[in-house]
Ligand SMILES: Nc1ncnc2c1ncn2[C@@H]1O[C@H](COP(=O)(O)OP(=O)(O)OP(=O)(O)O)[C@@H](O)[C@H]1O
């Protein structure tokens with residue numbers, strides 16, 4: 001059953017939602033050139049997020065994947081009220097977040113937090129770790145008896161009390177991530193957006209951060225939206241996976257199913273390029289597999305936005321926006337031809353999927369090894 005045009009996508013989790021996003025849009029004005037800038041003339045819009053809907057239930061981890069520029073961070077920042085939404089809705093436990101004023105956000109900031117994509121630049125270089133960990137309490141006017149101590153916060157993320165006196169540039173990448181996590185958890189949130197929490201870390205540091213996040217999820221009952229390029233990370237960590245392309249969701253479903261039976265050609269391409277333990281199974285860089293780069297959200301392609309890079313595209317794909325088809329039990333896909341593709345193309349994808357499942361298992365093994373080393 002179709003649920004509407006591609007720009008109006010829905011992707012519900014089974015059960016009641018803690019976080020509910022509906023038809024969310026974030027358009028940036030695109031002023032180009034000196035004269036246009038001087039005249040403050042709009043030359044168009046960048047549709048960074050263009051009609052995205054999904055639900056996240058309490059205690060769930062939703063993995064959000066997609067190429068660079070697909071709109072993942074903008075989506076998170078919009079839900080967090082850091083970027084104004086152009087339209088649509090995002091609600092936390094039934095409370096609307098879109099359009100709230102700064103003052104109205106204050107009580108909600110304690111319930112929903114974000115770990116930013118670049119941890120070092122998101123930590124002010126002028127302040128020591130101890131100040132950075134107390135800052136959320138100052139900004140949000142949290143009474144002293146509701147605050148955790150700096151030592152408690154450091155301990156929660158596996159850092160020693162000596163780190164309190166350091167400046168961000170004195171921390172390793174993994175330590176900076178841990179400080180960002182401690183800062184986000186200082187307010188005891190229920191929902192945590194984690195934007196590329198393992199990017200730039202070596203395998204062991206990445207595994208130990210994932211391990212920490214898994215442990216915190218279980219201990220504190222956290223609900224995660226985990227943003228990453230790395231399908232192996234979501235394969236290991238996420239209950240469900242949502243795939244984003246040029247500002248829209250193209251597929252969403254249970255993690256195991258997406259890895260084993262990706263339906264959308266874009267998901268299949270992402271999987272075929274995910275780094276796997278056996279280099280012979282790596283088919284190459286995504287740009288080579290798909291041909292060309294992701295289109296600009298300033299001028300997205302007609303019909304299916306994926307059609308210029310899709311080897312299955314036909315004239316219908318150029319003309320008609322594929323609806324996000326509801327396959328039941330939270331599974332959805334937006335492709336006119338996914339059934340035909342599934343019938344004709346299963347074997348090569350199965351090999352890549354098996355490799356991706358093996359890679360996710362390798363991430364899990366590395367995380368367990370990091371655990372054992374502590
Ligand atoms: N403030 C802004 N003004 C104009 N365009 C923007 C702005 N912020 C983001 N964009 C554009 O919106 C699109 C989505 O960007 P976004 O950073 O959300 O993508 P992403 O999926 O997080 O990418 P990455 O994986 O590289 O972090 C990009 O084309 C980007 O250039």
Ligand code: SF4
Pocket residue numbers: 264265266304305306307308310311312313314317322334335336337338
């Ligand atoms: S087959 Fe058509 S609708 Fe499906 S992803 Fe390719 S271009 Fe889009």
Ligand SMILES: [Mg+2]
Pocket residue numbers: 072073074117195
């Ligand atoms: Mg990003």
